[in-house]
Amino acid sequence: MTEWLALILVVMMLAAALAVVLVPNLVGAIAASSAVSLVVAVIFVVLRAPDVAMTEAAVGAGLSAAVLGLGVRRLGLWKLNEGKKDDA
Amino acid sequence: MNLNPIENLALALLGGAVLLGLYRLLRGPSAVDRLVAADTLSVVITGAIVVVAWLFASALYLDVALVYGVLAFVGTVAMARALEGGRS
Amino acid sequence: MRLVGDLFLLLGSAFLFLGALGLVRMPDVFNRIQAGAKAATLGVLGVLVGIAFLQPGWWPKLLAIGLFILFTNPVGSSTLARAIRIAGVRPWQKPAEESRALEEKS
Amino acid sequence: METEKAEGLGRYLVVFTGALLFWLLLTGSLDSQELLAGLLASAVVAVMAAPRMGILSGIRWSPVLPLQVARYLGVFFLALLRSNFDMARRVLSPALPIRPALVEVKTSLQSDLGRLLLANSITLTPGTLTVDVEGERLLVHWIDASPGTDLESATRAIVSQFETHLREFLE
Structure with missing residues (x-):
């Protein structure tokens, strides 16, 4: 059962990772990247590595989103195209 | 561990919630939709990690859920701050 | 004991599922935040209470997680809503017929 | 002046108690060594954080x-x-x-x-x-x-x- 769960989670992680690359909007890409690290943390939990999962959760969920968001804003690449659709 | 039908149904609903959140994250028409989806997804995943900890009958995994809940909030607030300051 | 825990677990996951469904079905950002914030908060609390019944020795840590979620989730949602409004997104206030057409199109 | 000082002291006490309660929830044990570490950590947190916790001043303390x-x-x-x-x-x-x-x-x-x-x-x-x-x-x-x-x-x-x-x- 654990193998199947891990396989489904890996597919989800790959979908989110593809979204990071394919989404043209940087804000959406940051959201997708935080989702990637989120699913990776669950994969580590399912594979019974709680310490690695905790590190991944700490760095991936909180800090990378904060650092990426502030960095993108500082660089002036921060745009929201609310009107148009940016389908991946 | 043997699960009874109620628990199986609960696990299926939890997985469905994660899949629906991921759908909104991948599909979301605008960037802010993806942010909202990532925020909600992080809370759902916190609950899911607690359930996995119960399935494995090991309290170690609760720490992962705690760290995850705390840092997902930090990431959300950081992204919101960047979004506020991002207007020109 | 196990049955009570199971029922709480089922209730919590059902609310989480409904919240995610609302996230998919609602037509604009503010409604999505609204569905997500409410349902996710109560859903996670339900799951935590259920696990506390199933594993009675874990209640202190589960209580800590629950308190944290209860305080931070609405704050995070409100902050996000405020930032989205400041960033220039406005909720639509059209009649229901037009909005439904818009939703089906997207 | 006197009352203000007393209130500041009370704020230290509130932060200390809150941090200690949170520590107890996290560890879930009343072992003497862990309790000692928790007391030390709560004291450090209280000294560092209490002056910035002005948000607590809105509470009206009473027995009920x-x-x-x-x-x-x-x-x-x-x-x-x-x-x-x-x-x-x-x-x-x-x-x-x-x-x-x-x-x-x-x-x-x-x-x-x-x-x-x-x-x-x-x-x-x-x-x-x-x-x-x-x-x-x-x-x-x-x-x-x-x-x-x-x-x-x-x-x-x-x-x-x-x-x-x-x-x-x-x-």
Whole structure:
């Protein structure tokens, strides 16, 4: 059962990772990247590595989103195209 | 561990919630939709990690859920701050 | 004991599922935040209470997680809503017929 | 001057007690060594954080404070449960009966902590979401603003429902 769960989670992680690359909007890409690290943390939990999962959760969920968001804003690449659709 | 039908149904609903959140994250028409989806997804995943900890009958995994809940909030607030300051 | 825990677990996951469904079905950002914030908060609390019944020795840590979620989730949602409004997104206030057409199109 | 100093000391005590309780929840044991480490860590946290915890000054301390907080929490959980069933009904009905609108309400709570708790409560009550707090005005996103209803009075009813309970123990 654990193998199947891990396989489904890996597919989800790959979908989110593809979204990071394919989404043209940087804000959406940051959201997708935080989702990637989120699913990776669950994969580590399912594979019974709680310490690695905790590190991944700490760095991936909180800090990378904060650092990426502030960095993108500082660089002036921060745009929201609310009107148009940016389908991946 | 043997699960009874109620628990199986609960696990299926939890997985469905994660899949629906991921759908909104991948599909979301605008960037802010993806942010909202990532925020909600992080809370759902916190609950899911607690359930996995119960399935494995090991309290170690609760720490992962705690760290995850705390840092997902930090990431959300950081992204919101960047979004506020991002207007020109 | 196990049955009570199971029922709480089922209730919590059902609310989480409904919240995610609302996230998919609602037509604009503010409604999505609204569905997500409410349902996710109560859903996670339900799951935590259920696990506390199933594993009675874990209640202190589960209580800590629950308190944290209860305080931070609405704050995070409100902050996000405020930032989205400041960033220039406005909720639509059209009649229901037009909005439904818009939703089906997207 | 004297009373201000006493209040500052009380704030240290409150932060220390809160940190110690959180430590006990996290470790879940009353072992003497862990308790000693927790006491030290709580003392360090209190010394570092208490001067910046001005948000605590809104609380009106009294012996019946836990009772009032418990009653507020009861009202809050009832509203949370009701709002979830309301949201479930809206999401599951195929017609999606929503008519969003932004409404502005005033609150009479003076302290920051009171406004924070009020905004949180509004976010988790049926059909409303706090979008912004500017001074004493709250901007509320209302999910079902049907043309017939009087929006102002309906919103004020929601706000006053929590305000009466919050005002008992907050400035």
